[in-house]
Amino acid sequence: MNNIRLKINDIKLKINDKFNINIDDLILHVKNNIDIIxxxxxxxxxxxxxxxxxxxxxxxxxxxxxxxxxxxxxxxxxxxxxxxxxxxxxxxxxxxxxxxxxxxxxxxxxxxxxxxxxxxxxxxxxxxxxxxxxxxxxxxxxxxxxxxxxxxxxxxxxxxxxxxxxxxxxxxxxxxxxxxxxxxxxxxxxxxxxxxxxxxxxxxxxxxxxxxxxxxxxxxxxxxxxxxxxxxxxSSKLSTARENEIKDFLVKNNQSTGTNLTGVGEGKNLIMIQVEALQSFVINQKINGQEITPNLNRWINKSMYFDNYFYQVAGGNTSDAEFMSNNSLYPAESGSAYYSYSGNAYNSLANELKSKQYYTAAFHGNNEGFWNRNVMYPVQGFDKFYGQHSFNIDENVGLGLSDKSFLNQSFDKLKTLKQPYYSFLVTLSSHYPYDDTKGYGNFNVGQYENTLLGNYLKGIHYTDEQLGVFLDKLEKEKITDNSIVVLYGDHFAIPKDNADELYKFEKISNANDLTWEQYQKVPMLIHFPGDENKGVNHTYSAQMDLYPTLANIFNLPRQYMLGKDILNSDSGKVIFRTGTFTDGKVFYISWTNTYYDIKTGAQIPETDTLKAQKEQYLKELQYSDDILNHNLIKDFKKK
Structure with a gap:
């Protein structure tokens, strides 16, 4: 044993001599820092x-x-x-x-x-x-x-x-x-x-x-x-040069490019319905021989339907959909614009219609303070907000007041409004996680029973039924004779974690990022009196484009909008808050820095044109951020 110890000490001495290291100190140093390691x-x-x-x-x-x-x-x-x-x-x-x-x-x-x-x-x-x-x-x-x-x-x-x-x-x-x-x-x-x-x-x-x-x-x-x-x-003022740059862009972006349907809605009521988690893949789709959305399918056939319409929400989710549809400004860079920028001035749809003597009202069955709506609706020009306390909470489905009760009560309130009016309704029952399967009824989803996708199909089928009753009542009472009805989905229904369920339902194999992005569409329809102008518009468009399109229909001034008038534009530009974008021909996926040809589905290399396009679109997102951060619309109006 002593010989072994002598040999170990001898080895230590040799190592120390050669590398000038004290093994004991090294061991002690490791022990001293074992917590850090x-x-x-x-x-x-x-x-x-x-x-x-x-x-x-x-x-x-x-x-x-x-x-x-x-x-x-x-x-x-x-x-x-x-x-x-x-x-x-x-x-x-x-x-x-x-x-x-x-x-x-x-x-x-x-x-x-x-x-x-x-x-x-x-x-x-x-x-x-x-x-x-x-x-x-x-x-x-x-x-x-x-x-x-x-x-x-x-x-x-x-x-x-x-x-x-x-x-x-x-x-x-x-x-x-x-x-x-x-x-x-x-x-x-x-x-x-x-x-x-x-x-x-x-x-x-x-x-x-x-x-x-x-x-x-x-x-x-x-x-x-x-x-x-x-x-x-x-907290400091934006430079004059930057402010002028943004102003110049807005002037150019808001120039009229055509007169298709310009002013056809003047003097008519506007009834706009934002539907919770309504995604396009359910439209004209069946399961076990049953239509998932039979009522929406029926109304789409007598409306102008936009089948390449994307949601663009970010951290504000449902509130972002409201914000873009009513203001044509991008969502906040982080968080919710409804919360972060409630003190700003807005050139909103409601404000502009009020200037034409419209009465403006918003309807939602959730509590008034949720997403700061009780603050943001008046800021955007709504004369009245019918929130939770304005309804009889007699039936709950999902997160709160059922769509059935909400739409029935909203219809009664709608009939009392002074005309012309702008009424903005937001549904609730089809909200994630779609777990109120008893409230949704007995819709048979077959093999998708007890899955997120199956529960969603039940939820959106229930909401479709209530929307059908509401829209049919508008028609029966001849309200649609003097009203333009707009209906759209607010955001995704199926999270990416459940993409496999969606692809299985859609019979999609070999899905890639382009596949996923192409499924991030929501229905949008515009119904005109007498079922006029019905048909399908295939233009790539999104929630930023709704207000400019309605501004054309109702002959409202276009000044501070970042979207486009879908009816008078051949641009397929859609920019997402993440930096992902499409021009209707190419789809750029920001998180992989990859371009896809939409027609072929193949990846394509970045060209100087595409790179310049990407830089320009990112610049437009920054313009929107500057407008919000510096309350520029207020400054522009003053000047």
């Missing part, structure tokens, strides 16, 4: 796991570098503390990061986005959709916290082995070295992204793509920085 490994595994959940097919291996770098930067500051205190602080930080990751993944399941500082303003709005939030949480999510259970007894028994020799200098050296390595690695990664997509870091137009390139921790740090810097920047 363990923290690095645990957080790395969690962040990587989160990344693969939000982008399983595209989460790049090169994101390892910025993830490790961001964790190194975090832990560098903790190297300055004594080990016992540092262990406790790292334990708390582990819990905080784990809770952020859980919140992020739950938020992603519904919004298909990463949570931001601005979005946190809307947390109180989630109280009205608690069932939706609960349905999004999986028991697997809490695996992010499982390590904490095992770490508690380890921390309690952990022996601090800090070597007191030259403690300050050693900690200072470790802090500088760790921070420097992390900053250099992180800077290189962020610079690579900014070089590839110059505006992505500042605009954060595609948060999923940004997260998969730099990792979750870096994303939240940059988001917080952008939020603070934007708040500071927007």
């Amino acid at each position: 363990l923290f690095l490994i645990i957080i790395y595994v969690k962040v990587m796991h989160y990344g693969k959940q939000i982008s399983p097919e595209y989460f790049y291996s090169k994101v390892n570098r910025p993830i490790i770098a961001s964790i190194l930067i975090l832990v560098s500051f903790f190297t300055l503390f004594k080990q016992r205190r540092r262990i406790k602080l790292l334990f708390i930080l582990n819990i905080v990061i784990s809770l952020v990751l859980i919140s992020d993944i739950v938020y992603f399941r519904y919004y298909k986005d990463v949570i931001t500082v601005s979005a946190l303003k809307n947390v109180k709005l989630l109280t009205g959709v608690s069932s939706s939030v609960k349905s999004l949480i999986s028991i697997k999510d809490f695996l992010y916290l499982i390590d904490i259970v095992f770490l508690i007894p380890i921390i309690k028994r952990f022996e601090v082995v800090d070597n007191k020799k030259k403690v300050f200098f050693r900690k200072a050296a470790m802090f500088v070295a760790t921070l420097l390595i992390g900053v250099v690695m992180d800077t290189q990664s962020v610079y690579a992204v900014s070089k590839e997509q110059p505006t992505l870091i500042s605009s954060m137009s595609d948060r999923i793509y940004l997260t998969k390139m730099i990792g979750n921790i870096n994303f939240h740090v940059i988001d917080a920085y952008n939020y603070v810097s934007t708040s500071i920047k927007n």
